Amino acid sequence: MFAYIVRRLLYAPLILLGVNLLTFALFFVVNTPEDMARMQLGAKRVTPEAIERWKVERGYDKPLLFNAAAPGASSLTDTIFFEKSLRMFAFDFGRADDGRDIATEIRTRMGPSLAIALPTFALGLIVTVSFALLLVFFRGTYLDFQGVVLCVAMMSISSLFYIIGGQWLVSKIWHLVPISGYGGGLDASRFLVLPVVIGVIAGIGGSARWYRTIFLEEAGKDYVRTARAKGLSELQALFRHVLKNGMIPILTGVVVVIPSLFMGSLITESFFGIPGLGSYTIDAINAQDFPVVRAMVFIGSLLYILGLILTDLSYTLVDPRVKLE
């Protein structure tokens, strides 16, 4: 197993390199730095000098991949690809277009993102698993049918409507919590309740239906019938046997997103004005702040790869039959 993890860890930089090559191609080859300068400067002030100054300010005045003019090894390092892409491997993300250090920004914004994403994730998992188990408990009855209909209806509603509707109902009509904003310390909880609740509700439809099919498949297996025949009550059979074994396929889908919780949620954070990484990303996209978008792509991929490795490990933890080789 140790060898397996080492191999996966060695594979990770390879994938990250691929990600970097892809973003590099998107950001610097499809459009040359001149194109970007022209767009960022606006139509009026475009002079060759202005473009050159813009490029020098941001370090885009170098060759893309190979600098023939530079001596020795720096012919490879004194290039845009090395400066802008490879440096990210050392978590050196450079500066955003507004001059702020991206790494510092990410560190300060991680907290609010996690404060929303973590409770949403944990509560969401508990609520959807319980709901799915409830449907399985009432399987074949009218209640089960109605529950599935409810799930399909809920997953047909755009997440935007959950947020808009929730804000309108809870904040504007009932005046329970502020519509948006964020505060430090315990004060933050006031602002966090609504996004978390909405996040949980918006996620129920799709996941609960999926978990239900998993649990249903498990509940029809022979060992569950044996357990019932031994005299276990339906609830005991569900919680002791079906839940435990059903969690294995659920884990695959769930563990992989845990590291990515750091990234926050784009839509929720921007609607609720929470200064996390999600709203940072959205602002960067809207301002066409390419260094920030590149950095977020890199971090996102890194966390996803971490999630994949964690998924494999969690398999061996919950299912002793699985051996990683």
Added chain:
Amino acid sequence: MIDVQPVFLWTDLLLFGLITCIALAAWSARRSEPMRAAWRRVGESAVGMTSLTILLLFLVVGLVDSLHYRPYLPPAKDDKVVAGRGPLSTEVRSALDALAEPLRTRTEKTYSAPLAYVLFAKQTIEKADGTQQREFPRLKFGGSGLQYPEEDHTGDVLGRIGLGLALAAGAWGVLAGALVQGVAMSRQVPFGAAWRAVWRGKGGLAWRAVLVTLGLVFLFAGPVAVLAGEYHVFGTDKVGQDVLFLTLKSIRTALVIGTLTTLVTLPLAVALGIMAGYLGGWVDDLIQYVYTVLNSIPGVLLIAAAVLMMQVVIDTHPHWFETAAERSDARLLALCLILGMTSWTGLCRLLRGETLKLRELEYVQAARAFGVSTARILSRHVLPNLMHLVLIALVMDFSGLVLAEAVLSYVGIGVDPNTVSFGTMINAARMELAREPMVWWSLMSAFIFMFVLVLAANLFADVVRDAFDPRAS
């Protein structure tokens, strides 16, 4: 004779091409007994036929909206004109615009509530005697035929609803008669017997579900159509455009995104998935590497990066596009391609796994032993046995893509801001609930139409999956 020049936007051509392909594929699938049986199961399911009817109605609206043309402007006086017509208008319109001409042209000043005859906000109006007064000004078009709106408004609306219902009932009766007559002729029974069989839901396809669905849709559409002649049925938005018209226009965008994306996902996922699974070795390693890389980038960010870059390309090459419509169409198509590039990985992995299993089956090994070429094994023995997975994946993806468009347009990386779509509608209206008094109709109609479309797609996907997946009970 209307003198226009037809315009073929890229998405129009692809959309019609795709539908022709689907029709041809359906025609050729008639020969395959398992395919026929599976489709019969879809047809016998009431939910399947209901959702299919709804989807087809949406499709009709989308297709009518995909017939584009450019009208000729009326000739100016001092122009030396050829054959009595002026220059081409730079505005690209669709057949839907022409059909709903009154809805498109009758724009008010700003917000007005559904069925209203006055604007939503008070304005200062100068009276004939020179005094100024704050009151709700009359709409330019909505309810403009009413002489004494305070007294006549309710009666007029009710009268129109009644007329609409009567028309709807008539139209439904004709349609139902034609449908039952078709059933009667295909089964070679008298009309009355066919009517009873359909109504009791006996035998064959679930025509009753179709009739009930059509009836409900007509009950809604009839009054709306009659009312739309005089009022703004769903109100007007901030710049006074008719919300019903905007909602109808959104349907095409949603359909284009939901269907054209498959033009990218399908070839990529099928070709690469089968190759990776069947050939194995370094091909497999390479393909797996590519989709792991694509998968590991957070979807929205990859789309954002690609869309931003594409926007720069479009902005720096304005001479590629003759009209604004062509430019926003290029962006819509590019968005489909980008969504396709980022969403083929799931299906590819599924097909790879399935091919791995198929490769070891006896009949494939027998074919190999007989010396059948790899290409022929893949096309004759592997691909047909994967088609049900492809079909299920396509139908399942549709609703997800429609929902994704709304979110992406909200983030600002979706369709062109000039393209009417559910996303741009929601984005424009998202602050309206916070207004005092509240403006709810834009969001409401976007919500209803989008919900019905996605719900129908989800239900249809479920039925298709149950019918085609051999593992489903």
